[in-house]
Amino acid sequence: MIQLTNVVKRYPIRGGQATILDHINLQIASGEKVGILGRNGAGKSTLIRLISGAERPTSGTIIRDMSVSWPLAFGGAFQGSLTGLDNLRFICRIYGTSTEDKIPFVQEFSELGKYLSEPVKTYSSGMRARLAFAISMVVEFDCFLIDEIIAVGDARFHEKCQYELFEKRKDRAMIVVSHDPGFIREHCQHASVLVKGKLTSFNDMDEAFAYYNAHSMEIA
Template sequence: MIHCRNVHKTYRAGKTDKIVLDGVDFSINPRDRIGLLGRNGAGKSTLIRLIGGVEMPTSGKIIRRMSCSWPLGFTGGFQGSLTGYDNARFISRIYDKPYAEMRAFVEEFTELGSQLQMPVKRYSSGMRARLAFALSLAIEFECYLIDEVIMVGDKNFQDKCKDEFFEKRTDRALLLASHSLSTVRRYCNRAIVLKNGNATVYEDVNEAISVYEAL
């Protein structure tokens, strides 16, 4: 399980502090598929970064008893001067996964071909997202954190993403920040609505969507 306990996050904005998260409490259980809803600027990306350990909360605790992916989205923690292959090699060493296996999966999943030999800083946002998805899926985390994008590229690649996340990994937890209400409605069993720094958990996804639509 993953527990957020009274999580606060503020950023310095000039001479004042901007409160992004103001006492967030919820848990992610094994097999949970949680949709994270909120208007732009509500703190969805911030919350995902905190859970993924990319940033630290200003106060409160995040207790992880499941392994988490890094936040998957158009941005990521890649070394821009390294190629796609080199980033895969680096990740394989960190997580002690055979590089040959990692490379084969990345090649098949991303469909980037010779572009994997290019520095990542030359990638488009969609190419970076493909690489981020492939590297994360190759590690087999217990909980996947997805920020805004689940479908990138052509229909073939979109179908591949759906199959990997929603069919092959039904035993994994998922926190999905998305504006696609149809995706949240179809695949999530719970939802969280962020508003004014507060997180309200809904066991009924349709109720959460109704609240979000009214914002």
């Protein structure tokens, strides 16, 4: 289970502080799939980073009783000067899993061929997303945090990702962040909507979408 209680996140900005997340409460049971809807800049990625533990909340508590992935997103989680393979080795080392047996899968899945031995900073955004997704399937977690990563790549890659994540790992919990209601409806059981730093949870998808649409014009 993951439990967020009264989580607040503020960032210092010129002339004061910006409250990005304002007393967020959220609970995710094992195997549960929750979508978080919010427009650009609503604080979705911040929320995901807090849940992952990469960042700390200004106040409030976050309890993680299951293993939680890092935020699977396009950017981040990789060191640009390292090659794709060295990034894979780094991640295997820090999560304490063996490396060499994972290389064939990453090679095949990412379709990067000889570019796996080139620095990640030379990759295109599509190549980066393929590498990111392939590496994130190498370490197993009870809960995956998915920050829009699936939305990238061509249709075939899209399909492969769907299969790896939503078919093979359908027993896991997932928190999916998106501004695309269709994607959330397809993969999640419940949805929460982030507006102006407040998170409102809905058991019913249609209610969540109605709320999202009604508030989608409001500035975060």
